[in-house]
Amino acid sequence: MAVFEGTFTRDPSLFRFAIVIARFNDLVTEKLLSGCQDCLKRHGIDINPQGTQVDYIWVPGCFEVPMVARQMAISRRYDGVICLGAVIRGQTPHFDYVAAEAAKGIAAAAFQTGVPVIFGILTADNMTQALERAGIKSNHGWNYALNALEMASLMQQFGDRTNSPTLPTFQDISGTTPVLPVSAEKATVQESEYPEQTS
Numbered sequence: 001m002a003v004f005e006g007t008f009t010r011d012p013s014l015f016r017f018a019i020v021i022a023r024f025n026d027l028v029t030e031k032l033l034s035g036c037q038d039c040l041k042r043h044g045i046d047i048n049p050q051g052t053q054v055d056y057i058w059v060p061g062c063f064e065v066p067m068v069a070r071q072m073a074i075s076r077r078y079d080g081v082i083c084l085g086a087v088i089r090g091q092t093p094h095f096d097y098v099a100a101e102a103a104k105g106i107a108a109a110a111f112q113t114g115v116p117v118i119f120g121i122l123t124a125d126n127m128t129q130a131l132e133r134a135g136i137k138s139n140h141g142w143n144y145a146l147n148a149l150e151m152a153s154l155m156q157q158f159g160d161r162t163n164s165p166t167l168p169t170f171q172d173i174s175g176t177t178p179v180l181p182v183s184a185e186k187a188t189v190q191e192s193e194y195p196e197q198t199s
Contacts, residue, residue, distance in 0.1 A: 004157055006150030012044030015079045015152050017054050018072040022085030024061035028122060031134035032084045035141025036120070043149055062087050062121055063098050066105025073113035079152035080116040081109070082144050086134070089125045099123045116151035120144035 019036060021029050033056075037047045046053045055078075059068050062085035072081045083106050089095040102121050110117035122140065124130040133140045 004154060006152070006154035008043060008149060008153070010153050010156065013053075014156075015045060015053065015149070016077060017045070017080050017082060017148060017152075018057060018069075018078045019054060019082045019084060020057045020059060020065050020069050020072065022060070022062045022065055022121075023058050025086040025088060025130070028086035028088075028127075028130045028134045029084050031131070031139065032086070032120060032122070032141035032144070035135060035139030036082060036084065036145040037141075038139075039142040039145035040149070043145075045149075061085070061098070062102040065102055065121070066109055069106060069117050070109035070113065073109050073115035073117055076115075078115065079155070080118060080148040082118045082148050083120050084141065084144065085121040086130050087121060087123050088127055088130055089123075095123075114155075116148060116155060118144050118148045118151070 017040070019033065021033055023029070037054075040054065041047050048054075049056055055072075057068055057072065059065055065083045065085055069081045069083050072078055083102075085102065087095055087099045087102065099121070103119060106117050106119050106121070109115075120141065122130050122133055124133065132138075
């Protein structure tokens with residue numbers, strides 16, 4: 001039997017990442033992004049937005065992060081997608097809904113695409129806690145980037161991402177017209193690959 005684990009010794013020029021950042025609570029998320037970039041740069045990744053290794057996508061808030069992360073993963077252009085955001089508890093249940101849906105959506109994006117999608121959403125009771133985790137005491141953005149590097153390395157050991165299983169098409173209500181997500185033109189499968197199940 002074999003042992004598989006990610007390493008940090010692979011050629012960094014082979015990796016491409018997308019970083020999806022929530023603009024809400026940008027005092028925190030910009031610090032997370034800075035820590036994330038620092039880690040990637042120190043591991044040999046070109047973090048220049050004009051370069052070829054990292055794309056940056058800003059969204060309004062954490063609730064919007066999973067949808068965009070999934071689109072990035074579906075495109076098969078990236079070895080990993082890093083999601084950055086901060087949800088801070090207030091006096092209403094809003095925190096619980098946003099944090100829970102962001103977590104579920106990010107997990108689903110990874111499960112559905114087979115691309116590592118890193119959960120980098122800070123959930124804190126107050127701004128002080130969030131800032132402590134975004135650079136005052138330590139910067140979790142560094143850890144999120146490290147997780148992405150390790151997972152990208154690990155998944156490469158299971159084969160080239162361009163040959164990874166593609167996503168099934170979905171049909172509209174009438175059952176006749178194939179419907180694909182945006183940027184998923186290459187993510188189609190033949191019907192024969194999914195034989196009907198018999199009970």
